[in-house]
Amino acid sequence: MTAAPYLAIALILAIIPLFLSTYGQGLMTRFLIFALFAMSYNVVFGYAGLLSLGHAAFFGAGGYAVALLKLHAGVDLFWITAPLGLVVATLVAGLFGIIALRASGIYFLLVTFALGQMLYSLAWNVKWLNSKGMQGITGITLPDLGIPGLSLDTISFYYMVLICFIISFVLLYRLVRSPFGLALVGIREDESRMEAVGYNTWLYKYTAFVISGAFAGIAGILFAYYNFFVSPKHLGIATSFLPMVMAIMGGLGTFLGPVIGAAVYVFVETFASIFLPQRWPLILGGLFVLTIMFAREGIGVYLLRIWEKVSHRYGIAES
C-alpha cells in the first residue's frame, strides 16, 4: 500500500479549486465535509458492523456547539469553538453509546434512532437552542483563526477544511489498519469467537461508537461554518441517512468507499438541483435502492474493479 496514489489525490484536491468559481469551491468543501461524515460512519457500521440510525446526533451536536457559542457568546475563534464542539459531540456519543449498547440487533437500531430523534425534538422545542423567533440558529460566520490580518474567505476556508480532512483521514486510516481496527472486523464477523479468544467486545464496540461520533462531530463543526446555519433537521433521521447512503454507495467496509460515495452523492445532488430539483429525493432513493440490490459492495468497489482491469490492460504497475 504505497502512499503515492494518496499524495497524488491530495495534490489534486489542493490544486483543482484554484480553477473553480466560488460555487465550485463551495461544492468541493461540501464534498470533503460529507466524506468525513461518511468515513466516520464507516467505522461504526462498515467496520464494526453496528447499524446505527442516529449518527446525525453527533454531527448536529458538533454543529450546534459552534452555533450556540456564536449565538450566546459571540465566539468566533476556531481554537475555542472547534475543541468545545468536539468535546460536546464526544460526550453525546459517550452517553448514547452506553444506552444504545444495552441493546443488540434490531433494538440497537431502534435505540440509536430514538436517541437521535430525542435530540432533534430538544433542538426544536427548547428556546435557548434557537435563534429568536425561528427553528435553528442563524448568523454563523466563517471562523476566526486568531491570526491578525487573516480572515477567511471561500477558498481559504476550503483549505482549512481540506487540512482537517487530511488529518482525520490519516488518523482513521491508522485506526482501521491497527489491531483495534482488525478486531472491529472480527467482532462484526463473529462476536462470540472474538470473546472466546480474549477480546472484550463490548469495550471495542463502545470505543468504535464514540470515535465514530467524535469524527462525525468534527464534520458537523465544519458543516456549521460552511452552512452558516444549523437546524434541528441536522440532528434527525434525514441527516442520519446521508452518511449511510454515501458509505453504502461507495463501498461499505472499504476505506475509500465513503469518500467515493460522498463524491457520487454531491455530484448527483448538484446535477439534480440544476435539472430536476423537484425529483431529487426520488433520484437519491432510487440510486440507493439500486445500489443495495445490484452493487452491494458499492459503486466504489465496482469502480475499483474496473480500474484494476484497466490498469492491468495498460500495464500500469500496482504492487
Place this chain on the structure above:
Amino acid sequence: MDWFVINLLNGMSYGMVLFLIASGMSIVLGAMGIINLAHGAFYMVGAFVGWTVAVKCGATFGLGILAGGLSAGLVGLAMERGLLRHLYKQPNEQVLLTFGFVYILSNVCLWVWGGWPRPPFTAKFLVGSFEIMGRSFPKARIAIILIGLILAVGLWWLQDRTRMGAIVRAGMDDKETTMGLGINLELAFAVIFFISSFIAGAAGVIGAQLLGVRTDLGMEVLLLALIVIIVGGVGSIQGALLGGILIGVIDAFGKAVFPQLAMFTMYLTMIVVLIVRPTGLLGRKI
C-alpha cells in the same frame, strides 16, 4: 372530571391511530424479522389515495379506507416480492432498502398530489360531535376508538389463534425446515407483508380524520410507529396496543398540562422505557 375524561378520550383516539400504525410494523417485525422503515410511507400513500376516493371523488369514507388499504398493500407487496425477498437473512440491507423507499414514495406522492396539505376529513355521518359530560366530543374520534378495538381483537386472533401465525413464527426460526414440511413460506411472507401494508394504508385514511394528509407524513408516521414499538415492545399486537394507547394518553395529558412541550413527552416516555426495559414493556424476544 370532565376535563379528565375528554383528555383521556382524546388520548385514546390518537393512541388508537398510533396502534393501527404500529401494529402492521410490529407484525412484520415479529413474523419476518424485517424492520420496514417504509411503513410510514405506506400510511401516507393510503391516506392520499383515500383522500382522492373519499373527498375528491366524493365516494363513501368506507370505500376510501378500502382503497387506501389496497393501494398501500399493493405497493408493499411489490416491494417485498420484487426486492426484499432477495435480501433474505441480510437484515441490515433490508432495513436500508426500506428506508430508500421512504424517499421514493414521499417524492412520488409529492409529484402526484402536490405539496399542499389536506385538512382532516371524515365520513359524512361522522361529522359533528356527541355531548359527553357537558362537553362536545367529535364523533369521528369515538369511531376511531371503536375501529381500533375491533382491529386489535381481530389481529390478536390472527396472531395467536391461527395456523398462519404459528407457521410464520416457525418459518422465522428455520426457513429450510419449515419449507421442507411442505409449507409455502414464500406465500405466507407475501400475505403477511400485504396485510401489514394494507393496515398501514387503511390506518392512513382512518388517521386522516385526526392528522389530515401531508407529504411529510412518511417520515413523521415512521417516527411515531418506532416510538410506539420501542415503548410497547416488539412483535406482538398487545405490545403495539399498549404502546399506542400509553403514548397517546401521555401525549394528550402532556399537551393539556404543558402545551409548549409538544412531542417531548413521547420522547421522554421512550427514553425511560429504553433505560428500564430495553425490549419494550411487552416485548417478545425476536
Place this chain on the structure above:
Amino acid sequence: MESLRVERLSKQFGGVWALNSITFSVEVGDRVAIIGPNGAGKTTLFNLINGQLSATSGSIYFFGKDVTAMPTHARAHLGQARAFQLISLFQKLTVMDNVLLTFHGATSSRFKMFRPVEHFTDVYDKTVQTLKTLGLWEKRNEPVSNLAHGEQRRLEIDLGLALEPRLLLLDEPSAGLTREEGLEIIGVIKNLGSNNTVLIVDHDMDLVFEVAQRIIVLHYGEIIADGTPDETESDQRVREIYMGLE
C-alpha cells in the same frame, strides 16, 4: 493440582433443565471425554465453562478461582481455549487475518489504535511462523471459506493450541473429518504436554477411547457415569443408552 471444578452446576432454559446439578473436578494434565446422546447437555456444559452462557445456579472454579460470573474474554486470558462444534473461524476473512486476530487476542497490543498490525512484530512473526508450519503460507490471503473442512478444523484446533492454554475445550473436533484427518487430531491431542488439561466432547467412540483416560457420561443433563474407559464400557446404564447408537 485441580484445574477445573464444577459444583452443582445447573442451567435452565424456559422450563427445561439442560443441566441439573452437575459436579465433577479435573486435575491438570487430565484427558477427559464428555459423552452422551444428543441433547444431553454437553455443549451447554462447555458454554457454561467457557462463559458463553451464565449458570442458573452452581459454581465453576478454574485453578481454584471462582469464574462463575466471569465474562468469556477474561476466562480466555486465564488460559481457556475452545474449538467450537461448528467451525468458528471467520469465514470471510483471510487465513492470515484469522491467525492475526487469534494471536492478538492473547496480547495486550490488541487494543492499540495507532500503528498498523504489521508493526507488532511479536505477533506478526508468530503468525508467519505458524502459517508456514501448518503449510498455509501459500493460502494466507485467501478467505478461510476456501479451505477444505479438514484444513479449517486443523487450523482452528492448532490456533487454540498455539495459545498454550491451560484448559482446552474441544467440541466435536472430528466432526466432518476423514479417517486420516481424525487420526491426525488424535495425534495432536496425544502430543500435548502434561500441563494442558483437555476436555473433549465427541461422538466418535474410537477417538474418545484412544484419547481419554476418563469418561463422563451425561444423560438429560445429569452425570450417570464417571470413570475409566473400561468402567464406562461395562457400565449397565451406559450400555442401555448407547445400545441403539452402536
